[in-house]
Amino acid sequence: MPHDHHDHQHGPSPSGHPYRADNDGPLTYWQRMEIAVRELLVEKGHMTAAEISAQIDAMDERSPARGAAVVARAWSDPDFRAQLLEDASAAVRGFGLDIGPLNLIAVENTDRVHNLVVCTLCSCYPRDLLGLPPDWYKTRAYRSRAVFEPRKVLREFGVELPADTTVRVHDSTADMRYVVVPARPPGTEGMTEEALARLVTRDAMIGTGLAKRP
Amino acid sequence: MSDTDGRRWHDMGGQPAGPVVPEDHDFALWEKRVDALMVLCGRKGLFNVHGLRRALEDMGEDAFETMSYYERWIAATNQNLIETGVYTIAELAERMDEIATRGPSYGEAQTGAKDG
Numbered sequence: 001m002p003h004d005h006h007d008h009q010h011g012p013s014p015s016g017h018p019y020r021a022d023n024d025g026p027l028t029y030w031q032r033m034e035i036a037v038r039e040l041l042v043e044k045g046h047m048t049a050a051e052i053s054a055q056i057d058a059m060d061e062r063s064p065a066r067g068a069a070v071v072a073r074a075w076s077d078p079d080f081r082a083q084l085l086e087d088a089s090a091a092v093r094g095f096g097l098d099i100g101p102l103n104l105i106a107v108e109n110t111d112r113v114h115n116l117v118v119c120t121l122c123s124c125y126p127r128d129l130l131g132l133p134p135d136w137y138k139t140r141a142y143r144s145r146a147v148f149e150p151r152k153v154l155r156e157f158g159v160e161l162p163a164d165t166t167v168r169v170h171d172s173t174a175d176m177r178y179v180v181v182p183a184r185p186p187g188t189e190g191m192t193e194e195a196l197a198r199l200v201t202r203d204a205m206i207g208t209g210l211a212k213r214p
Numbered sequence: 215m216s217d218t219d220g221r222r223w224h225d226m227g228g229q230p231a232g233p234v235v236p237e238d239h240d241f242a243l244w245e246k247r248v249d250a251l252m253v254l255c256g257r258k259g260l261f262n263v264h265g266l267r268r269a270l271e272d273m274g275e276d277a278f279e280t281m282s283y284y285e286r287w288i289a290a291t292n293q294n295l296i297e298t299g300v301y302t303i304a305e306l307a308e309r310m311d312e313i314a315t316r317g318p319s320y321g322e323a324q325t326g327a328k329d330g
Contacts, residue, residue, distance in 0.1 A: 009253065023316035027313075031244045031284040031320045036309035038251060039293055041303045047254045055250035108232035120227030122282070124269065128244070138283055156234045173265045208236070 010170035025127040062131045067179060068200035070095055070129070071211075072193040074106075075184045088179065092129065099128040101178050109207070110163035113166045114157075116154070116207035117178040127177045130202055137206070147171065157208040179206065182211040223275035245284040246321055251293050261294035293322045 031214050041047050070092055074081040084091040088106035092099055104126055107115040117124065120143045125133035146153050150167045154160070161167065170178040182204040188196060191214065203209030241249070256262050269290035277286055296303055316323045 020306075025320070026318060027287075027320050027323050029310075030281070030288055032310045032313045033306070034244050034251075034288045034321055034325065035246050035313050035320075036306055037288065037295065040249060040305060040309060041251065041255075041295070044300060045257055046260060046300065051254060052247060052250050055253055056246045059246065059249060059253075070288055100285055118227075121224055121310075122270065132241065134236075135283075136236050136238060139234065140226055140278075141231045141234045144226045144229040145234070147227045157236055174267055183230055203236075 004039040007059070045134050059127075059132065062128060064130045064200075064202035065197070066097055066131075066204065067126070067129045067202075067205045068197040069193070070179075071200045071205065074181050074195035075188075076193050082096055082183075084181065089128055099126075102126065102128050104129070105170070106175065107168065107170060107178055109210075111183065112164075113168060114154075114161055114165065114207065115178075115180045116146060116150050116169045117172060117180060118143060119172040120147055120170060121171075121173070122143070124174055124177055129179055130205060134202070142200040153209065154208065157203065159210060171197050175188070180207040182209075185211050185213045187214055222273050223272060223278065241284070242320075246290065248284045248288045252287060255291065255295070260298055261291075262301060265294045266290050 038052065042052075070084070073095060074084050081092065081093075081095070084106045085108055088104040089099065089102060091106075092104060106115075109115055117125075119137070123133055123135060123138040127133065129187055142153065147169050150163060150169050154167075155173050172178055182200060184196075185199060188199065195214075199212040199214060201212060204211045252266060266287070270286055273281075273286060273289065277289070280287070292306065295301060296306070313323050
C-alpha cells in the first residue's frame with residue numbers, strides 16, 4: 001500500500017513503488033557514510049560520478065514490465081516457453097534482455113501446481129528482470145514463513161488456492177534466482193503479447209499473486 | 215537468537231514469525247546510490263556479492279532489527295572497501311566529519327562535494 005508520499009506526487013514512481021519522502025530529512029550517520037564512500041571511490045579513480053548516475057538510471061529502468069514481456073512471449077510461443085523452462089538465462093538473453101551474469105530458473109504455474117519464490121537467507125531476487133525487490137520480500141515474516149506455511153502466507157496476499165493444488169516453494173540464493181511463469185488466465189485467447197503482458201503483475205511472477213483476468 | 219540449533223541468525227526459513235504485510239515503497243536517492251555503488255564495486259572487481267553477504271551476515275541480528283536494508287548495505291560495502299584497502303578508516307572518519315559540517319540534510323550535504 002502507498003504510504004508517506006508527498007502531497008504533490010500521485011501514483012507509483014517509474015519503478016512501480018510508491019514514492020518515499022525522506023530526501024529532505026535530517027542527515028543520518030549512514031547517509032554521511034554513503035556520501036563519504038562515494039566521494040572516496042570517485043576521488044581514488046575507481047569509478048566516476050557519471051557511472052554511478054548511469055547505474056541508477058539502469059536500475060530504475062528495470063521494472064516488472066520486463067518480466068511481464070517474457071511471460072507474455074512464453075504464453076504466446078510454445079518454443080520460447082520450452083526454452084524458458086529449460087534454460088531461463090539463455091532464453092531471456094535471447095529475448096534481448098541484458099540480465100548481466102544472472103543465473104535464472106523459470107518455474108511454471110499450472111492448474112495443478114503453484115510456485116512461490118522466497119530468499120530465506122536475505123533478499124536474492126531476479127532484480128534484472130523485475131527491478132528491486134519489494135519491502136515485504138525482505139521481511140522476517142515472509143522469509144521465515146513462506147517455506148513452511150505458504151498457503152497461509154498466500155492468503156495474506158489475498159490468494160486462496162484449491163486444496164488439491166501442489167505448492168512448490170523455491171528458495172533463492174546469491175547465485176540462483178527464480179521467476180514464476182504464472183498460469184495464463186482463461187478468456188485470453190487471441191490476445192496480443194502486449195495485451196497479455198499487462199495481465200502479468202510483479203506478484204504473479206513471485207508467486208504471491210495470480211495473473212489478472214482481462 | 216542463539217546458534218544452538220546450528221543455524222545463524224540470518225537463516226530464518228521455517229522460523230515462526232508474524233503476518234506478512236504486503237507493502238513497499240520507492241527508494242530514496244541515497245539508497246539507490248548505495249545499490250549502484252555495490253553493483254559498480256562488483257563490476258570493477260573491488261569485492262563481490264559474497265563479500266557483501268559475509269559482512270551482512272556477520273553483523274548479526276541486532277543490525278537486522280535496528281538498521282534499514284540500505285543502512286546495512288552501506289555498512290557492508292564500507293567494510294569490504296576498507297578490507298580491500300581502497301581507503302582507510304581514518305580517511306573515512308575524516309570525510310564523514312567534514313560532511314557533517316556541510317548542512318543539516320542529505321541534499322545540502324552534497325554541496326561542496328569534491329566530485330561536484
